[in-house]
Structure formats: C-alpha cells, structure tokens
Amino acid sequence: MTDLPPIAQRLHQIERQIREAERQHHRDPGSVQLVAVSKTRPASDLLAAHAAGQHRFGESYLQEALEKIEQLAEYPLEWHFIGRIQGNKTRPIAEHFAWVHSLDSLRHAQRLNDQRPSHLPPLKLCVQVNIDQQSSKGGVASGEIAALVSALHQLPRLRLEGLMTLPAAREAFSAQRQPFAALRQLRDRLATPAQPLTTLSMGMSDDLEAAIAEGATLVRVGSALFGERG
Numbered sequence: 708m709t710d711l712p713p714i715a716q717r718l719h720q721i722e723r724q725i726r727e728a729e730r731q732h733h734r735d736p737g738s739v740q741l742v743a744v745s746k747t748r749p750a751s752d753l754l755a756a757h758a759a760g761q762h763r764f765g766e767s768y769l770q771e772a773l774e775k776i777e778q779l780a781e782y783p784l785e786w787h788f789i790g791r792i793q794g795n796k797t798r799p800i801a802e803h804f805a806w807v808h809s810l811d812s813l814r815h816a817q818r819l820n821d822q823r824p825s826h827l828p829p830l831k832l833c834v835q836v837n838i839d840q841q842s843s844k845g846g847v848a849s850g851e852i853a854a855l856v857s858a859l860h861q862l863p864r865l866r867l868e869g870l871m872t873l874p875a876a877r878e879a880f881s882a883q884r885q886p887f888a889a890l891r892q893l894r895d896r897l898a899t900p901a902q903p904l905t906t907l908s909m910g911m912s913d914d915l916e917a918a919i920a921e922g923a924t925l926v927r928v929g930s931a932l933f934g935e936r937g
C-alpha cells in the first residue's frame with residue numbers, strides 16, 4: 708500500500724471515506740460516485756488517478772479543460788464541466804463533455820441543445836441551485852428553478868439528471884448538512900416520474916460526509932485527491 712503513488716493512495720483513502728459514509732448514513736453501497744476535480748492540475752496527475760481506477764473528471768476552466776481532453780483523448784475518461792458557463796462558449800462544452808453540473812440559464816441550455824453533436828448521446832445536466840443565496844457562486848434561486856426544469860424537458864439533446872449546489876463553507880458537521888438537506892428537499896418537491904432528478908451533485912473535500920448523509924450521488928473532490936491548489 709505504502710509504495711503506491713500519492714495520488715493513488717489518496718484516491719483509495721477517499722473511496723474508503725465514501726464507502727464508510729454510505730454505511731454510516733444508511734445509503735446503498737456504491738450509490739455515491741466520485742468526480743475527481745482536476746482543475747489547475749496537469750494531465751499527468753489525471754493519468755495517475757486514472758491508473759488507480761478513476762475515470763470521472765471535473766473541470767472548471769474551459770480552455771484548460773480542452774487542452775487536457777485533447778492530450779488524454781486515447782483514455783476512456785468521462786468529462787464533467789463544473790465551472791461557470793460563459794455566454795457564447797457553449798459549443799466546446801456541448802462537443803467535448805459528457806456532463807454539465809453548472810447549468811443556470813435557459814439560454815445556455817438552448818445553445819447546448821442546439822450544439823450537441825448528433826453522434827453523441829444527450830448531454831447530461833444538473834441545474835446549479837444557489838441554495839444559500841450566495842450570489843457570487845452562480846446558480847438559480849430556488850424560486851426560479853421549477854420553470855427552468857420544465858423548460859429543459861422540451862430540449863431533446865439534453866438530459867436533466869438532477870441538481871447541483873456549491874454552498875458556502877461551514878465548519879460544523881450539522882451546519883454543513885443544512886444546505887445539502889435543502890437541496891434534497893427541493894429535489895423531492897420537483898421530482899416527477901418523467902423527471903425523477905436522481906442525481907444530487909454536492910459535497911467537496913471538506914464536506915463530503917455531510918453531503919452523503921443528505922443524499923449526494925456525485926461528490927466533487929479536488930484538493931483532498933490532488934493536494935492543495937497553488
């Protein structure tokens with residue numbers, strides 16, 4: 708174990724932490740999946756994680772992401788766009804990613820739908836919700852989300868999977884759970900048989916256990932896996 712490369716050791720540690728949190732909080736085994744957040748990291752770090760079994764990667768900065776996607780094209784990696792979508796830069800997202808976690812406008816959704824290449828499956832989406840009214844973080848307000856969710860149902864090249872949030876950091880475990888519980892409750896109110904919204908993308912390096920306790924299905928972990936960002 709100790710002679711594994713550091714990224715492999717940390718990956719296995721995080722996987723153990725996820726499995727332990729599933730057990731502790733009565734979640735089905737394997738119901739929480741890891742998105743390795745590789746923003747600012749060189750392609751060699753992603754390869755080290757891939758060699759240790761990771762294939763889902765989250766990127767926030769489009770230009771940087773596109774370079775890595777090209778460098779790593781021969782590997783079967785699944786790319787998740789988790790950053791702010793800039794007005795007219797939707798085409799490369801539609802062409803190169805499997806998932807977008809950070810959708811917060813119908814205009815972006817329409818562009819992604821029109822630009823999704825026909826040889827690819829529909830683009831999987833989460834709507835980003837500004838659950839604790841932190842305007843700097845992006846995301847739709849809870850009150851506006853129902854209209855966006857029903858409009859997305861009309862766009863055939865997109866597939867709405869669920870909701871995502873990025874709450875402000877909190878110290879205590881019970882405080883960390885609150886915004887995640889709010890996102891889950893919002894999902895429960897919005898879910899229909901046609902749009903079950905099974906994905907909850909929530910939880911990062913410092914609050915993933917709280918997110919798993921409240922129903923996260925995708926946790927997005929960067930610094931705990933790759934080290935602190937410079």
Ligand SMILES: *Cc1c(COP(=O)(O)O)cnc(C)c1O
Nearest residue numbers: 744767789911912927928929930
């Ligand atoms: C950077 C980032 C993460 C990962 O944060 P860590 O604290 O490094 O785990 C998760 N989600 C989003 C949207 C991010 O931008």
